[in-house]
Amino acid sequence: MKRKIFNTTIVLLLITAFFLITEVKQDLVFFETCDRQYFIELATELNINNMVTSVYLGPRILDTFFEALVVIATAMAMNNMWRRP
Amino acid sequence: MELSNSSILKTTLRKLFPFIILFSFYMFSYGANFPGGGFQAGVVAGTIIIIYQLVFEKEIYSNNFYSFVEFSGFFLMTTFLLVGILFSGYYFGIFYGLQTNSTIFSNFFIWLLNLAIYLEVCGSIVLIFRYLIKRNI
Numbered sequence: 001m002k003r004k005i006f007n008t009t010i011v012l013l014l015i016t017a018f019f020l021i022t023e024v025k026q027d028l029v030f031f032e033t034c035d036r037q038y039f040i041e042l043a044t045e046l047n048i049n050n051m052v053t054s055v056y057l058g059p060r061i062l063d064t065f066f067e068a069l070v071v072i073a074t075a076m077a078m079n080n081m082w083r084r085p
Numbered sequence: 086m087e088l089s090n091s092s093i094l095k096t097t098l099r100k101l102f103p104f105i106i107l108f109s110f111y112m113f114s115y116g117a118n119f120p121g122g123g124f125q126a127g128v129v130a131g132t133i134i135i136i137y138q139l140v141f142e143k144e145i146y147s148n149n150f151y152s153f154v155e156f157s158g159f160f161l162m163t164t165f166l167l168v169g170i171l172f173s174g175y176y177f178g179i180f181y182g183l184q185t186n187s188t189i190f191s192n193f194f195i196w197l198l199n200l201a202i203y204l205e206v207c208g209s210i211v212l213i214f215r216y217l218i219k220r221n222i
Binding site for chain 2: 010013014016017046047048049050052053056057058061062064065068069071072074075078079
């Protein structure tokens with residue numbers, strides 16, 4: 001019963017997040033002119049030195065979020081797939 | 086030869102285990118300004134826990150603990166996403182301004198995101214491994 005409530009809460013959270021994300025009108029794709037200066041300015045704006053972090057936790061944060069979602073879905077699926085009935 | 090029969094492995098792992106966990110904390114904390122980040126740190130921590138289980142044939146904490154760790158990381162990210170959208174209209178929008186002059190918390194929100202990813206990846210890796218060995222794969 002607890003697990004059902006927990007799984008249901010997670011699914012509802014995800015549906016809400018997906019609905020809100022699709023309603024946000026924001027450019028989700030990189031610009032055409034992504035040169036070195038763009039990344040330097042991005043890292044400066046976020047006040048961090050690691051350019052890789054500034055990208056995957058900055059403009060591409062949704063990619064990171066859904067990648068985390070895939071990892072969680074994998075663990076949940078493996079748990080439920082091999083559970084005894 | 087089984088892993089559990091090697092005294093070299095056991096002794097080395099017993100000495101190195103706390104330092105490797107500490108190194109994973111370093112990686113996600115300083116990931117904003119030095120090489121590292123949440124994903125790498127989570128993999129390091131999850132891997133050393135798996136190696137410990139293989140060598141000593143003993144589990145560190147139960148599956149429920151790692152499920153809690155995994156979902157707490159994901160819950161943290163989802164909370165920031167929803168709060169950002171509700172308050173600013175942009176996902177995670179309002180949090181990027183939490184900046185200080187320190188090295189670790191130069192951007193506090195980036196540190197929180199790294200923490201969330203670290204928890205999630207660490208928990209997931211350990212759980213996936215345990216579910217696989219349960220089925221003898």
